[in-house]
Amino acid sequence: MEEDLISKKELLELTGISYGQLYRWKRKNLLPEEWFIHKSAFTGQETFFPKQQILARIDKIMHMKDGLSLDELANMFSTVPSDLAITKKELIERNIVSTNTVDYAEHHVGNPTLYSFEQTLYLYLLEHCLQTGEMNLDEGKYLLQTLLEHYAKFDGKNCDLIFIRKMGISAFLLVSLGSEIYFESGVKIILRVNVARSIEELKLTLTAR
Numbered sequence: 001m002e003e004d005l006i007s008k009k010e011l012l013e014l015t016g017i018s019y020g021q022l023y024r025w026k027r028k029n030l031l032p033e034e035w036f037i038h039k040s041a042f043t044g045q046e047t048f049f050p051k052q053q054i055l056a057r058i059d060k061i062m063h064m065k066d067g068l069s070l071d072e073l074a075n076m077f078s079t080v081p082s083d084l085a086i087t088k089k090e091l092i093e094r095n096i097v098s099t100n101t102v103d104y105a106e107h108h109v110g111n112p113t114l115y116s117f118e119q120t121l122y123l124y125l126l127e128h129c130l131q132t133g134e135m136n137l138d139e140g141k142y143l144l145q146t147l148l149e150h151y152a153k154f155d156g157k158n159c160d161l162i163f164i165r166k167m168g169i170s171a172f173l174l175v176s177l178g179s180e181i182y183f184e185s186g187v188k189i190i191l192r193v194n195v196a197r198s199i200e201e202l203k204l205t206l207t208a209r
Contacts, residue, residue, distance in 0.1 A: 004050070004051045004052065005037065005039075005048040005049065005050060005051055006048065006049050006050075006051040006054065006055070007041075007046055007047070007048050007049075008022070008046065008047040008048070008049070011049055011054065011055075011058075014055070015055070015058050015062075017058065017062075025061065025070075028070045028071070028073075028074050029074045029077070030057070030061055030070065030073055030074050030077055031054065031057060032157075032158050032177075032196070034157060034158055034176070034177055035049050035050055035053065035054055035158070035177070036049065037049065037050075050177060052194075053158075053177070053194055053196070053197065056197065057077070060077075060200070061073060076200065076203055076204070077200055084115075084116060084117040084120065084206065085114040085115070085116065086114060086115050086120060086206070087113070087114060087115070088102055088111075088115070091115065091120065091123070094205070096120070096123075096124065096127075096202075096205055096206070097120075097123045097124060097126075097127040098127060100137075101123055101126055101127045101130065102123060104126075104137055104140060105122065105123050105126060105140075105144060107141075108141055108144040108145065108148070109122060109123070109144060109148065117202075118151075120202065120206075121195075121198065121199060121202060122144060122147045122148070122151075124198060124201075124202050125143065125147065125161060125193060125195070125198055126140050126143055126144060128193065128198065129143060129163065129191055129193070132191060134163070134190045134191055135163060135170075135190065135191065139163075139170045142170060142171065142172050143161070143163070143172050145172075146161070146172040146173070146174060147161075147174070150174050151174060151195075154174065154176070157176065157177075158176070158177040158194070158195065158196040159174050159175060159176055159177060159195050159196075160174070160175050160176075160177060160179075160192055160193065160194050160195065161173075161174055161191075161192070161193045161195055162174075162175060162181070162189060162191070162192050162193075163189070163190045163191040163192075163193075164183065164187050164188065164189055164190060165187075165188050165190050166184075166186050166187045166188065167186065170190075174195075177194070177196075
């Protein structure tokens with residue numbers, strides 16, 4: 001299974017941005033290094049990007065760059081989140097996650113007085129997967145276990161959370177962005193969630209007033 005990619009030439013034509021803008025945004029950390037995927041093509045070595053992720057990111061940059069500096073945008077898009085401390089009450093009152101999600105997650109992430117950004121992210125991803133209707137609450141413990149055991153290994157690099165099921169048995173994987181994944185026959189991909197995109201959405205939610 002290979003993620004849909006877009007070539008650099010197609011990206012520039014589709015978005016109307018220049019080569020200089022693209023690499024300036026890369027230098028300013030608005031576009032992650034790992035999104036620049038080098039592959040062999042019939043014309044030689046070419047650069048490709050994860051199509052949905054980079055189009056969504058460029059759209060956000062274009063719409064927000066007049067109100068925020070590039071450094072402010074870079075901080076918002078960073079996969080290394082700013083320090084955060086938020087209470088359970090505030091998480092619920094601001095509709096970041098539901099009461100049911102927080103209460104369920106407490107059995108796995110604990111019951112802290114203040115939730116860190118990383119803990120909030122885990123709850124946010126759990127909430128998102130539950131809201132799709134594709135995952136039940138009992139399966140949520142496997143999602144949380146996967147994040148708790150393995151997310152730190154990515155050290156801030158972009159990754160996808162994948163939810164699969166076969167013959168009623170569910171499992172979760174964390175994979176680096178752009179990874180090719182192959183499964184045995186009968187495995188169905190239920191959800192694939194880009195964690196960096198969820199971080200961006202969560203940051204916007206947390207900073208909204």
